[in-house]
Amino acid sequence: MEFNPDNIIYWQWDFVKINATLIYSWAVILLLWISSWLITRNLTSGPGLSRWQNLLESIVSIIQDQIREASQQEPQKYLSFIGTLFLFIVFSNIITIIPGTSAPTASLSTTAALAACVFVAVPVFGIVTRGVKGYLMQYVKPTPFMLPFNIIGELSRTMALAIRLFGNIMSGTLVVAILLSLAPLFFPVIMQVLGLLIGFIQAYVFAILALVYIASATRVHGENNNQDTTGSFKQSI
Amino acid sequence: MDSISIIGMVSIIVSGFTIAIGSMGPAFGEARALAQALSAIAQQPDESGTLTRTLFVGLAMVESTAIYCFVVALILIFANPFWDFVIKQVGG
Numbered sequence: 001m002e003f004n005p006d007n008i009i010y011w012q013w014d015f016v017k018i019n020a021t022l023i024y025s026w027a028v029i030l031l032l033w034i035s036s037w038l039i040t041r042n043l044t045s046g047p048g049l050s051r052w053q054n055l056l057e058s059i060v061s062i063i064q065d066q067i068r069e070a071s072q073q074e075p076q077k078y079l080s081f082i083g084t085l086f087l088f089i090v091f092s093n094i095i096t097i098i099p100g101t102s103a104p105t106a107s108l109s110t111t112a113a114l115a116a117c118v119f120v121a122v123p124v125f126g127i128v129t130r131g132v133k134g135y136l137m138q139y140v141k142p143t144p145f146m147l148p149f150n151i152i153g154e155l156s157r158t159m160a161l162a163i164r165l166f167g168n169i170m171s172g173t174l175v176v177a178i179l180l181s182l183a184p185l186f187f188p189v190i191m192q193v194l195g196l197l198i199g200f201i202q203a204y205v206f207a208i209l210a211l212v213y214i215a216s217a218t219r220v221h222g223e224n225n226n227q228d229t230t231g232s233f234k235q236s237i
Numbered sequence: 238m239d240s241i242s243i244i245g246m247v248s249i250i251v252s253g254f255t256i257a258i259g260s261m262g263p264a265f266g267e268a269r270a271l272a273q274a275l276s277a278i279a280q281q282p283d284e285s286g287t288l289t290r291t292l293f294v295g296l297a298m299v300e301s302t303a304i305y306c307f308v309v310a311l312i313l314i315f316a317n318p319f320w321d322f323v324i325k326q327v328g329g
Contacts (some may be wrong), residue, residue, distance in 0.1 A: 167304030
């Protein structure tokens with residue numbers, strides 16, 4: 001039984017491998033890119049909106065509203081990063097309903113790469129908003145004694161972000177695979193419907209957590225920006 | 238008993254215990270969170286949007302401990318490094 005799409009290899013030359021993770025990540029990227037290019041090719045602001053433009057505008061405004069509510073800041077700065085993360089993860093998770101495909105997020109490589117993007121984005125947004133000194137000062141905020149714990153917290157939440165998404169999506173795939181061998185007629189469909197819901201919720205959770213981490217690094221005012229992630233999470237929601 | 242069967246037996250038993258014990262705590266925690274959120278929604282239906290969003294994010298964070306246990310159990314069954322090591326020793 002193969003539950004890791006890294007091990008499904010389509011083409012190999014020496015150490016260069018093209019596996020299912022790569023193929024379907026690029027499929028999702030091309031799908032998002034080409035469809036948004038086709039839709040935004042002829043935008044109008046008149047009365048005759050095409051239905052695809054309506055769809056895209058509502059998606060963008062929903063994401064903007066969520067960012068505004070969750071971070072209590074203007075969404076425009078975060079829209080491109082958080083929206084890209086959310087849309088890519090959603091489409092990666094629900095691509096499994098097409099028979100024969102496998103979700104790229106069921107591989108730890110993809111989710112670790114996405115979490116590494118968040119890990120890099122937090123200091124980048126923080127330094128852009130608060131300056132190098134202001135950003136680095138928050139590591140020694142309560143006392144300098146807390147410095148190692150803050151650094152460990154930064155690393156472990158990145159790891160948790162990667163493993164949470166990987167474990168949820170991979171377990172969904174695995175449960176469907178096991179049920180296919182036990183009760184192949186009807187039950188896998190129910191589990192796949194549940195998998196759609198879980199894939200959507202996990203993409204939402206990933207995006208919201210990334211936003212919360214970034215927002216807690218960029219919050220200038222307020223005295224409480226030295227709390228741990230759950231504290232700042234409660235504060236910002 | 239040779240080392241292969243000991244490693245196989247211990248891996249399977251421990252992976253069962255891992256997922257059994259590791260899913261108990263998050264199950265209790267998620268049940269409590271869900272009950273609290275339901276009573277909060279019943280008291281303040283206007284805030285159900287915020288409550289639901291916070292509930293989903295919080296449930297996913299609580300659930301991640303169970304997911305860690307699940308990943309450990311899977312590693313013990315499907316990708317056990319000790320098993321691979323012993324098999325390689327015997328084979329080589």
